[in-house]
Amino acid sequence: MTEPLLRVENLAKRFGATLACADVSFVLRPGEVLGIVGESGAGKTTLLRCLAGQLRPTAGRVLYRTRHEGEVDVYAIAEPARRLLLRTDWGIVHQNPRDGLRLEVSAGGNVGERLMAVGARHYGKIRNEVSDWLTRVELDPARIDQYPETFSGGMQQRVQIARNLVTKPRLLFLDEPTGGLDVSVQATLLDLLRSLVGSLGIAAVLVTHDLGVVRLLAHRLVVMKDGRIVEHGLTDQVLDDPQHPYTQLLVSSILPV
Amino acid sequence: MSNPKPTMIEVRELAKTFVLHARGATIPVFADIGFDVDAGECLVLAGPSGIGKSTLLRSLYANYRPQRGSIRVRHGGGWVDLAAAQPHEVLDVRRRAIGYVSQFLRVIPRVTTRDLVAEPLVALGLDADVARARAEALLLRLNIPAPLWSLPPATFSGGEQQRVNLARVFVVDYPIYLLDEPTASLDAENRAIVVALLVEARNRGAAMVGIFHDREVRAEVGTRTLDLADLQRAA
Ligand SMILES: Nc1ncnc2c1ncn2[C@@H]1O[C@H](COP(=O)(O)OP(=O)(O)OP(=O)(O)O)[C@@H](O)[C@H]1O
Numbered sequence A: 001m002t003e004p005l006l007r008v009e010n011l012a013k014r015f016g017a018t019l020a021c022a023d024v025s026f027v028l029r030p031g032e033v034l035g036i037v038g039e040s041g042a043g044k045t046t047l048l049r050c051l052a053g054q055l056r057p058t059a060g061r062v063l064y065r066t067r068h069e070g071e072v073d074v075y076a077i078a079e080p081a082r083r084l085l086l087r088t089d090w091g092i093v094h095q096n097p098r099d100g101l102r103l104e105v106s107a108g109g110n111v112g113e114r115l116m117a118v119g120a121r122h123y124g125k126i127r128n129e130v131s132d133w134l135t136r137v138e139l140d141p142a143r144i145d146q147y148p149e150t151f152s153g154g155m156q157q158r159v160q161i162a163r164n165l166v167t168k169p170r171l172l173f174l175d176e177p178t179g180g181l182d183v184s185v186q187a188t189l190l191d192l193l194r195s196l197v198g199s200l201g202i203a204a205v206l207v208t209h210d211l212g213v214v215r216l217l218a219h220r221l222v223v224m225k226d227g228r229i230v231e232h233g234l235t236d237q238v239l240d241d242p243q244h245p246y247t248q249l250l251v252s253s254i255l256p257v
Numbered sequence B: 001m002s003n004p005k006p007t008m009i010e011v012r013e014l015a016k017t018f019v020l021h022a023r024g025a026t027i028p029v030f031a032d033i034g035f036d037v038d039a040g041e042c043l044v045l046a047g048p049s050g051i052g053k054s055t056l057l058r059s060l061y062a063n064y065r066p067q068r069g070s071i072r073v074r075h076g077g078g079w080v081d082l083a084a085a086q087p088h089e090v091l092d093v094r095r096r097a098i099g100y101v102s103q104f105l106r107v108i109p110r111v112t113t114r115d116l117v118a119e120p121l122v123a124l125g126l127d128a129d130v131a132r133a134r135a136e137a138l139l140l141r142l143n144i145p146a147p148l149w150s151l152p153p154a155t156f157s158g159g160e161q162q163r164v165n166l167a168r169v170f171v172v173d174y175p176i177y178l179l180d181e182p183t184a185s186l187d188a189e190n191r192a193i194v195v196a197l198l199v200e201a202r203n204r205g206a207a208m209v210g211i212f213h214d215r216e217v218r219a220e221v222g223t224r225t226l227d228l229a230d231l232q233r234a235a
């Protein structure tokens, strides 16, 4: 049996008097996609930022199994080591592509600089690999030197996905990756994520309020309400046979998925 | 293996009740079900509409979560109790041991029929081209015309979708199949094709549990019947 890649133990985050999330525990195995659903304000994004090394939790631990040094406590290691993990092992796809892209750098540069950050030096090889990734996310490689500003929202999101996958991370954090896009663009992106994550065997934590998205992408599902996990299980179990009153409400309030 | 017809599924004291919080309703479906299914057998679930046949079948796939009891299936040289297994164990059992034919196909946007059918083989590590070739052979056998293979099945007729659904499951030689009305929207010709496929799998030694509303299908595929109405009366 494969060991967990990520272990979350009793994580809590407090902002002043507000408890954004509390008592969150789960494990994630290599290649597994975990969905986190719940209405806005349920603490999903806060939790994701705590998991991704971006926001120090008030209590609890986030343990990540590295390639060579065993399990590390993400907030006990030094800042440079944490930043290195972020470069070499993790990817973060933000809801708004503008938060995940550098707008003053070309589309190709946005993808290529991630390769350089993990040591790639040969210009021609980097450019070829970037072109290849633009093609994989269904962008015209001829636009490699154009700036993200000249792209539509859906295209920017694809650049962000290429930027995050080019270094073949082991763990991906996705925050509403299809939020704010029209339905046909959403379908394209979902199909893309599904096949890329599946074929590369990447583990992912996916935050969304869209149950159709988790049905398609997530193996397991966590339902959050008021910062706490109220239900978890295999995605189809939680959606087809919801147990908690809040999950039943969530599932019955939307069109069938 | 010494026993040619080993027991593949062993269900004990299974209970399922739905609690619908918003409506303050409790729906007891069954309270104490137990049975075995051997390799090469097809157990037919019978009883009137709403008695709980689909609920039982979904429980056997660990799609519904029973309150009590065990669902042991033979897997990887041992037994796994699906009512108690960890999520990743359930996924592994579904990937390698149990094929479940739901009543309706769940279409995945933009994925072609060929790839949809090949997907379970790819998930088992088979080369994508080999998987696609096997998918095509089965689609052909199930009477899905070649021009449709490159389209997502969203626009297909009910009968076509049902056969794609069957192909997606029977493309893998699972030791166990669960079937929820797999011939419900098929004409006589296609029903005969599907029945032949099911009988072939059963004769190869697959253990099956099925719901068939068509009496002829039941007679040809089924080997034994579990009537849920009898159980309810006995309780
Ligand atoms: N997900 C669910 N949530 C709540 N109640 C459910 C759910 N699934 C089934 N039920 C209820 O459980 C009971 C049994 O339903 P089930 O679908 O198992 O019947 P069935 O024997 O398959 O009927 P049919 O022959 O009409 O398909 C019904 O009262 C049904 O409303």
Ligand SMILES: [Mg+2]
Binding pocket: B053, B054, B055, B211
């Ligand atoms: Mg039914």
